[in-house]
Amino acid sequence: MRVLICGGGVIGTSLAYFLSLRGVEALVVERAGVANAASGKSGGFLARDWCDGSPLEALARRGFDLHAELAGSLGRDWGYRRVETLGVVASARRDVGRFRRLPSPDWLAGGSAVHGKLGGPDTTAQIHPAAFTEAMMAGAAERGARLIEGCVQGIALAPDGARATGAVVDGTEVAADAVVIAMGPWSLLACRWLPLPAVYGIKGHSLVFDYEPSPVSLFVELETGDGETAAPEINPRPDGTTYVCGLSGEHALPVDPADVLPEAGACARLRRMTASVAPALAASRVLAEQACFRPVTADGLPLIGPVPGIAGAYVATGHSVWGMLNAPSTGEALTALIAGDAHGGVDLRPYDPARLERLDPGVLVS
Ligand SMILES: Cc1cc2nc3c(=O)[nH]c(=O)nc-3n(C[C@H](O)[C@H](O)[C@H](O)COP(=O)(O)OP(=O)(O)OC[C@H]3O[C@@H](n4cnc5c(N)ncnc54)[C@H](O)[C@@H]3O)c2cc1C
Structure with a gap:
C-alpha cells in the first residue's frame, strides 16, 4: 500500500514515520521544505494533562507518552527534556x-x-520543533518513506469521483492508494479538491x-x-x-x-x-x-480521519496550539485507521471531519 501525504510539517512527517514502522510505503510531498512553517517555529512545549476534561484528553496524553518513547528509541537528539x-x-x-x-x-x-x-518533570516537557519534525522524516526515510519536493496542486479521483487515486504534484499525477491532506493552515486550499470543512x-x-x-x-x-x-x-x-x-x-x-x-x-x-x-x-x-x-477549525478540534464520501482520502490538520504535542498520537492513530486496524491508537471519532459542514469552495478566491 502506498500513502501520499500532502505537507511535510510535524503532522505529515509523524504520520510518515508511523506508516513506515508498519511497512506501509509513505510519500511526503512538501513545497517549501520540511518544518518550514509552524512545525519549525513553534514553542515545542508539551503537557501531559493540560487537555484533561476536553475532547483532546486521550490524544494529548498518548502524545505526551509517545514523545517520551520516541526520545528514547529513535537514536536522534531533538532537545527532548522534562521541565x-x-x-x-x-x-x-x-x-x-x-x-x-x-x-x-x-x-x-x-x-x-x-x-x-x-x-513538573512528570507532566511537562520540551522539544526543539524543527529538529523533531526533521527527525520524524529521517526516521521514516530510514524505513523506506520518501520526501518529494513539490507543490500539491490537486487530488486525482477515479472516474466516478468517489475514490482518491493520487495527487497532482507540479503538474504530474503521482498515484497512491490513499492520500492524506496534512498541509496545516494551507489545508484550506484542499477544500477546492475535496469536500472538507474550513481550516483557518x-x-x-x-x-x-x-x-x-x-x-x-x-x-x-x-x-x-x-x-x-x-x-x-x-x-x-x-x-x-x-x-x-x-x-x-x-x-x-x-x-x-x-x-x-x-x-x-x-x-x-x-x-x-x-x-x-x-x-x-x-x-x-x-x-x-x-x-x-x-x-x-470552526470548533477548535482537529480534523483527523476520512474525507466524507471520498474513499482513500484522509485529512489530519487543525491541531491549533497543540500540534507538536499531538503529532505522534495523530500519526499512530491515523496509521491504524488507514491500515484497517480498528484497535490501534486513540479513538479518532471526536475529530471526525464529518462533524463539520464542508466549505463551499466557491467562497475561496484564487
Ligand atoms: C507561535 C506558535 C507557537 C506554538 N507552540 C506550540 C507548542 O509549544 N506546543 C505545541 O504542541 N504546539 C505549538 N504550536 C502549534 C503547532 O506548531 C502546530 O499545531 C503544528 O506545527 C501544525 O503542524 P502541521 O503539520 O499541521 O502544519 P505546518 O507546520 O503548517 O505544516 C504544513 C506543511 O504543508 C506544506 N504545504 C502547504 N501547502 C502545500 C502544497 N500545496 N503542497 C505541498 N506542501 C504544502 C507547508 O509548506 C508546510 O510545511 C504553536 C504554534 C504557533 C504558531
Whole structure:
C-alpha cells in the first residue's frame, strides 16, 4: 500500500514515520521544505494533562507518552527534556508582589512574580520543533518513506469521483492508494479538491535568543508599559537558545508558505515585552525573528480521519496550539485507521471531519 501525504510539517512527517514502522510505503510531498512553517517555529512545549476534561484528553496524553518513547528509541537528539513550568505575573506599570507565591528564577525581572507551578518533570516537557519534525522524516526515510519536493496542486479521483487515486504534484499525477491532506493552515486550499470543512490560520510571532538560562518553561501574564495585556511564553532550550512567542499578527495566510514573514514592528514589540519579564534575555543577541500560522477549525478540534464520501482520502490538520504535542498520537492513530486496524491508537471519532459542514469552495478566491 502506498500513502501520499500532502505537507511535510510535524503532522505529515509523524504520520510518515508511523506508516513506515508498519511497512506501509509513505510519500511526503512538501513545497517549501520540511518544518518550514509552524512545525519549525513553534514553542515545542508539551503537557501531559493540560487537555484533561476536553475532547483532546486521550490524544494529548498518548502524545505526551509517545514523545517520551520516541526520545528514547529513535537514536536522534531533538532537545527532548522534562521541565518545571511556572506561571508568572509581570507588569511594566505596577507592583505585582502580592501575586508572589514561589521564588523567581534569578534571570527574571525583579518586578515579576511567580504565582504558581503549572507543571513538573512528570507532566511537562520540551522539544526543539524543527529538529523533531526533521527527525520524524529521517526516521521514516530510514524505513523506506520518501520526501518529494513539490507543490500539491490537486487530488486525482477515479472516474466516478468517489475514490482518491493520487495527487497532482507540479503538474504530474503521482498515484497512491490513499492520500492524506496534512498541509496545516494551507489545508484550506484542499477544500477546492475535496469536500472538507474550513481550516483557518492564526498568525503568531516569535524570537529566538542566544541565551541559555535555567531549564524551565514560563507562561507569563504581562501588563505592558502602554497598559495592554499579553501572554508571552518563554522556553529556554538545551541548545543554548531561548524561544519567546506570544504576539499575534493581522496579515492573512499567503498562498505560498515561503511568503510568511513577521509584520512591521512586531518583533521589536515582542522584544520589549520580553524586557519587562527578563531584561538580560531581551538584551541578548536575537538569532531569529519569525512568524508562522497555526491551523484551527470552526470548533477548535482537529480534523483527523476520512474525507466524507471520498474513499482513500484522509485529512489530519487543525491541531491549533497543540500540534507538536499531538503529532505522534495523530500519526499512530491515523496509521491504524488507514491500515484497517480498528484497535490501534486513540479513538479518532471526536475529530471526525464529518462533524463539520464542508466549505463551499466557491467562497475561496484564487
Ligand atoms: C507561535 C506558535 C507557537 C506554538 N507552540 C506550540 C507548542 O509549544 N506546543 C505545541 O504542541 N504546539 C505549538 N504550536 C502549534 C503547532 O506548531 C502546530 O499545531 C503544528 O506545527 C501544525 O503542524 P502541521 O503539520 O499541521 O502544519 P505546518 O507546520 O503548517 O505544516 C504544513 C506543511 O504543508 C506544506 N504545504 C502547504 N501547502 C502545500 C502544497 N500545496 N503542497 C505541498 N506542501 C504544502 C507547508 O509548506 C508546510 O510545511 C504553536 C504554534 C504557533 C504558531
